[in-house]
Amino acid sequence: MLKSLSICLVYFIFLFSVAMMLIWLGFYFISWDLVYFVEWEVVTLNSTSIVMTFLFDWMSLIFMGFVLFISSLVIFYSQEYMGGDLNINRFISLVLMFVLSMMFLIISPNLISILLGWDGLGLVSYLLVIYYQNVKSYNAGMLTALSNRIGDVALLLAIAWMMNFGSWNYIYYLEVGKSSLAMSVIGVLxxxxxxxxxxxxxxxxxxxAAMAAPTPVSALVHSSTLVTAGVYLLIRFNVLLTGNWLGNFLLLIAGLTMFMSGLGANFEFDLKKIIALSTLSQLGLMMSILAMGLPVLAFFHLLTHALFKALLFMCAGAVIHNMKDAQDIRFMGGLVNQMPLTAVCFNLSNLALCGMPFLAGFYSKDLMLEMVSLSYMNGLSFILYYFSTGLTVCYSFRLIYYSMSGHFNSASLHPLNDEGWVMLRGMLGLMVAAVLGGSLLSWVLFPTPTMICLPLFLKTLALTVSVLGAWVGYELAKLALNFELQSIKSHLCTSFVGSMWFMPFISTYGVVNWPLQWGGYVVKSFDQGWSEYCGGQGSFKIFSQWSRFNQGWQNNDLKTYLVGFFLWVIILLIMAFL
Structure with missing residues (x-):
């Protein structure tokens, strides 16, 4: 136990110090407008050289710093959260492999080296999701792995298509080839x-489904690593999204994702799944802003979201840990009396998610919504933006009502306390970042204030929608019994909205019933049937028989020659008589 604690502490100190250095370097690079390419020649054979290229600019350095900062606090937090685990060293090793894969992805201007990080994230995420070994975790891990394989195949196809350009360093060709058909295909992939x-x-x-992983992993995955990899990749490829159908398509899909997840979170009772759906909503927001041609703003929200979302998951983990692994928010209530420090961190991160003024989320979300109001866009996207913002505040206040206020709804003899000082230190470190991070980043990334001129109605629309969403969420939570009765009456509609528009069923039952069954038939009849008979195994059997027969003739055996001689004599006699 003590050995694992000391290992966690060593990793925390190392990662934290490297993170601070990288963030400082990122700020230095942005102030002097520096970009460094580092090329490492791995091997040269004849005239062919294999070169590993790394891109160090302000974006990659700051993002690496944030990933390492959050992962250092997650490892520190895991000392206590995973303290009873006999395999904590394996857990820490997997987390470090996860972070290393993300580092590869961030600093790669080359599609081949991006694939190393991309596939590393996919593989290690599967191992972390099935960390608690039970049927539910295995199913969730398989769904995670197979869903991500589609993207891996698309990236492999993009690598194959990049051969048209003579190099896999995509960063050289984006501006030049953005109007070409070849680059459009790469953009789609x-x-x-x-x-x-x-x-x-x-x-x-x-x-x-990936919530089956341990909570510290969820804090890392949903803040700065796995789910943000797609957003970061598109920030690098943002040139291909502006002024064409691909950007409009992504804007629609991202807006619908934002709306769907915000609506679904209002019907969910699992604490971790509510926070996971809020991550999905924020990812939709980043993607949609990116599709509008504002990559720096999307990156800004990516960083601020990482801070308060990691804190939110850490607080959820502390609550689940103290409630002996109960995750249903209906069993909570009055936690502000039992766990005051955790409740402060939880509420603060929730308010940052809602865009409360002067917390981290406010600086990015308010600017994004004002840029949306200022932009030329269609009515559907505009409604989806503001309605989803209202839904975010709605489910956040519903969550606060269920978990923090009222009476405690579980057993009277409960172990709830705020005495886990190791977990609390990790949470308090992130709380400071969630309060100050937004303002600090906005000063660095946008040294010149953005000029936004809007009428009073549009200027106050974000605030109005947020206040309205908070009121609706609080009232719905207060009328919980009536709301649930109404939900039962309109069961089909509720199950559609609350189950992410039936997507989990389509992703599991829809795949199992048709494609996998037909795949099984094909494997039995072709791979294990005719192709075995006519292919390798069948050919081996026939050739073995002929070979044995031939070998028998070739042996210097008198009996074989005598039998052959007598056979020839008999044949000749028969022919003579005929």
Missing amino acids: VVLAAMTKSAQIPFSSWLP
Whole structure:
């Protein structure tokens, strides 16, 4: 136990110090407008050289710093959360492999090296989702892995298509080839890959299923690693999205994802799944802003969201840990009296998610919504933006009502307390970042204030929608019994909205009933049937028989020659008599 604690502490100190150095370097690079390409020649054979290229600019350095900062606090937090686990060293190793894969992805201007990080994330995420070994975890892991394989295949096809350009360093060809057909095909494939990794419609069902992983992993995955990989890749490829049908398509899909997940979170009672659906909503927001041609703003929200979402998951983990692994918010209530420090962190991160003024989320979300109001866009996208913002505040206040206020709804003899100082230290470190991070980043990324001129109605629309959403969420939670009775009366509609528009069923039953059954028939009749008979095994059997027969003739055996001689004599006699 003590050995695992010391290992966690060493990793925390190392990752935290590297993170601070990288963030400082990122700020230095942005102030001096520096970009470094580092090329490492791995091997040279004749005139062919294999070169590993790394891209260090302000974006990659700041993002790497944030990933390492959050992962260091997650490992520190895991000392206590995973303290009873006999395999904590294996857990820490998997988390470090996960972070290393993300590092590869961030600093790669080359599609081949991106695939290393991309597939590393997919493989290690599968191992982390099935970490608690039970049937539910296995099913969730398989759904996660298979959904992400679609994106991996798209990335492999993009690598094959990039051969038209003579190099896989995509960063050289984006501006030049954005009007060419070849680059448009690569854009479509990269968007498909990003949609699977960032769980946009119709690949959304794996994200809530991945909640089977331990909570520290969820904090890392949903803040800065796995799900943000798709957004980061599209930020790099943003040139291909502006002024064409691909950007409009992504805007529609991202807006629908944002709306669907916000609506579904209002019908969910699992604490971790509510937070997972809020991540999905924020990913939709980042993708849609990116589709509008504002990559720096999408990156800004990516960073601020990482801070408060990691804190939100850590607080949820502390609550679940104290409630002896109960995740249903209906069993909670009055936690503000039992766990005051955790409740402060939880409420603060929830308010940052809602865009409460002067917290981290406010600086990015308010600017994004004002840019939406200022932009030239269709009515559907505009409604989806603001309605989804209202839904975010709605489910956040519903969650606060159920978990923090009122009476405690579980057993009277309960172990709830705030004495887990290791977990609390990790949470308090992130709480400071969630309060100050937004303002600090906005000063660095946008040194010149953006000029936004809007009428009073549009200027106050974000605030109005947020207040209205908070009121609706609180009232619905207060009228919980009546609301649930109405839900039972309109069961079909409720099950449609509350189950992510039936996407989990389509992703599981829809795949099992037809494609997998037909695949089984094909395997039995072809791979294990005719192709075995006519292919390798059948040929081996026939040739073995002929070979044995031939070998027998070739042996210097008198009996064989005598039998052959007498056979020839008999044949000759018969022919003579005829």
